[in-house]
Amino acid sequence: RDFPKGTDFNLIDEKQLLKLEHKLNNKPRKIIGYKTPKEVLEPELKNVA
Numbered sequence: 001r002d003f004p005k006g007t008d009f010n011l012i013d014e015k016q017l018l019k020l021e022h023k024l025n026n027k028p029r030k031i032i033g034y035k036t037p038k039e040v041l042e043p044e045l046k047n048v049a
Contacts, residue, residue: 002020003009009017025038032040 026036028034028036
């Protein structure tokens with residue numbers, strides 16, 4: 001992982017957190033048919049709005 005267990009995220013700068021967020025949201029996942037979380041979430045958000 002990018003940060004060890006127990007990391008205080010209040011001490012991590014926003015740029016690093018945004019980089020990690022992008023990495024996690026754009027990583028294909030087997031459980032959702034090798035789509036990325038972003039690909040799955042965006043259409044759902046459009047249905048809600």
